[in-house]
Amino acid sequence: MAVGLATEKQEKYAGRFLRDWLLPQWPWFALGTLFAAVTAACAFGYSYIIAMATDWLEASDQRVFMLAPLVIIGLVAVRAPAMYGQTQANNRGVQNAVIKLQEALFGRLIDGDFARLQAKNSGEYVSQFANDMVLVREASLRVATNLAKSTLTVIAAIAYMLMTDWLLTLVLLVIYPVAFYPVVRLGNRVRKSSRRAQEQAGELTSVLNEAFQGSRTVKAFQLEGYQKDRASKGFIERARLYMKVLRAKALVDPFLEFVGGLALAGLFAFSGWRAMSGDITVGELVGIIAAIGIASPEVRALGTLNSVVNEGLAAATRVYAVIDAPVHVADNPGAKDMGRAVGDVSFDGVSFSYPGASPALNGLSFDAKAGQTIAIVGPSGAGKSTVFSLLLRLYEASAGAVRVDGHDVRDVTMASLRRNLSIVSQDAFLFDVSVRENIALGKPGASMQEIEAAARAAACDFIEGLPSKWDTPAGEGGRNLSGGQRQRIALARALISDSPVLLLDEATSALDSESEARIQQALGALAGRRTMIIVAHRLATVRKADRIFVMTDGRCAEAGTHDELVAHGGVYAGLAAHQLS
Template sequence: MRLARERFATHWRWFVAGTLCAALTSIAAASYGYLLKLVVEGLEALAGPDKVEVPTSLWWLIAIIGVAAVVRSLALYGMTIFNNTGVQRAVVDIQADQFGALTDGDFARIAAEASGGFVSRFINDVNALRDAGLRIANNLTKGILTVIGVFITMLVMDWKLTLVLLVIYPIAFAPVLALGNRVRKRSRQSQRQIGEVTSLLGEAFQSARVVKAYGLEDYQKARAERGFVERSRLFLKVLTDRAAVDPILEITGGLALVGILALTAWRIAQGDTSLGNFVGIVGAIAVAAPELRALGTLNSVAQEGGAAADRVFEITDAAPEIADAPGAQPIGFVTGTVAFDNVRFAYPDGTEALKGLSFIANPGETIALVGPSGAGKSTVFNLLLRLYDPTGGVVSVDGTNVRDITGASLRSNMGLVAQDAALFDDTIRANIALGRLGASEADIEAAARAANAHDFILALPGGYDAPAGEMGRNLSGGQRQRIALARAIIRAAPILLLDEATSALDAESEAKVQDALAGFAKGRTTLIIAHRLSTVRAADRIIVMEDGRAVEDGSHGVLMEKNGAYRRLVDLQLS
């Protein structure tokens, strides 16, 4: 009900038009039984011993039945178009709400869940909502109005026969509702498992090279088969419950028909009713039965949609923990002073990443963060970008706690180049321009030149209009990194964050990227995370991190002379 109120109701005009068409459909359908009764009675008169001409009224009745069929078909078409349009527009709103909630929400939430789970919510859950919305919009009003109209005409024709249906059909309500509740519970399990299978498939296709290299085809096929089998098992559970509705309604309808036939035979023998009434009642039942069956199965479909709606609200109702404070202010263009003061941080699973880290990076200074994996280096960037908040201490930019700065203005002062250069399935030009939306052609080309990317871009088929491909798959690793660097350059941010920006490159590609970085980093506060110590030798200062703390701080020469943690890292790499 909440989803209908908040998302479907906003498109009420389409549903009102669909409902009017449904009402017209129902009126036409409900008239069939009574019109059939009148026609049969007219035919009975013709079948008598005296030959008579077909009365004009009978021709009119036959013509009216034809007109009713045309009206019903046109109204059905209109109802389908109007309702489908309204449902589809509501579905677009739901998808936009989900995507907006995830995009604007906490980074931790996206990082913690497999991407397949989210993809499943956008595809499978939304499909369930769409199916439920269409079935309800197309069948609920039409079904209810048709059944009501049919019962009214049946009461007019023969209230005693109608009473048989009113007594027998309600028997089916309780089991149908119980089955619907079971369908909802099992649909939740099924939809979660679809997310797991989606993640498994995405993982398998993205790691195809490793699968081939290690001969893991049988392993991957076994994993996939287990997922498919579990998917089939859960689907069959839902299908079993859903399939039980039709037999229940079929049995109920059969009992009603037996009762009507028996009562009609007795009453005709008593002269209490006519063949016309009987045929009219049967015709009315023929019209009402499909609608009753559709209404019976509607509960199961609605419960599946309800399970999908629950998962939608899990996303849209989640309040972000990392949000602008009530008094947060935009910071404007910063000089680039970055400070960590006794900063502590633990991830949601309880893992402590920082245990009292303190350092200051002055404007224009290049600082390298080195240390073993798990020392907390990437966490520094995450806290500085305010993807997470520290559990203790203060992270500040230009002397202002990042909690007191609006997130958008904070991040607008930073450019990030990461090891996994995230490019989008768009043109090279568009990927560079994402650093500053609305950038001119001249700015885009200047950034590409500064990143040593202009020449290879022109050599591509299409040049700047060449497609990068999904995650930049059409480019080499070095080319992707230089496009990512051009994106950071066009941003012209005073703080530059380099997270293993050259670790996956060959010597030639690394040299080109490092040359471009050297020119761009001048005058900017630059923080570098690197495992290759050759990358950080030229840094103004090197901070050595171990177990979430800074254990050494100084230039390459000074730290080498100390013969401490940094020297051990250098000797380890040289060995």
């Protein structure tokens, strides 16, 4: 392959890319190559008939206007459809490969570690799908097209030339590779600048996303100017980096033009002299020029192939960096399906720190027996949401054990663990599908009756008043709905699955007291049948819990019932005095 001086690592990726994605599409590429061979054979035919016709013309042979035009029309009639067929076959093969690659990339991301999804700006991943895939597609198409068509056409031209004048051909074959060395060098420059340009494209996507998503804050705080500055810096940097890539690429064509011109001059000097001395006929000279004329664009395409392939390789390297990244939180070997849990939950001396941060949990212990309602209260930043993340095994504890039904969460499959837990998380995230679908996501294949029952329990009567009722789209992240409406849909989504453990993270914080009271009632009806762990700031929400754990600084400071804790006279008693007076 015309990869030239690509690094060893990139050559490895090129090999993997061919094997993993392009090879499975081999029937399409085989078909493309077949058409390419026909195209190349016709090119050989052109040179041949041009040479013949010239000699016929010189000899005043009638075949020049009778036979030659027919042969040329015949050649075109075969070559044009073959060119079309080749392009289409290659397109199909490459598109299929890119679909598979996108699926693999997305699958690795979405199946992989939660921590990784959180670590980068989302824009950088989105940009990989937008930009890197285009580069990979372009490079694959060029390889598929040029390797077959251009190589075969050049080979056909060389074959014709060798048959006609081997000495001249040998001279050309020695000069050309030397002339091409600088093109390979340019390709490497393209690859280097392309890598940085793509990284920056991802950063820019993030900045733009943030400005649009945070448009309310932007407007309210009059941050338009600030956002424009940020975006403008990004645009300028993008243009600067892109110019670097284009500059290296822009040198390729003029350089090839220059080489081509030299070659033509040399050709006339050398073969003109050979024709004069009678070593070749005028027809043969014209045939050679025709062959070079046909081969030149193909040689040129092969020359620029290097830089396109280098860009594609840089993109493939980034894609593979994601695909190859080790997954840290995965099913352990021998992890078993825990089946349906009874609903005991316990944390036993659990510690955990987010990457590069101080400990969020610090030897936390608490437990909930099946069917109990327990509450976790504490100041923000105490680690309450982190408790749920560890229970769902989005992250792994660095010390201690998280157990469900006595099983360490590391010993069971993540699918069976998460089937037993349903959560209303603090952000009450909704997808931009109908409210009906948003609720149904909690239980695949849920009937309308089940959806309505869950919605009723979550006090979702506002749905009937929405513009399209149950079919109203929630908007990106749920922004067509109010905070309280979003929370109620998210609650319905959690209630519809009959998982034995229900986790509510400040799930009613945005509700009016009437809706909250109704939800309390609905949840009260579940008590005894489901384990509920409720995080809330309003003590009215948690005072009926079987047990309340007060968290500070990642550990449990106090535990007991509402009355016990008030009597104890600690942190909770202070909160209670403040809130419930």
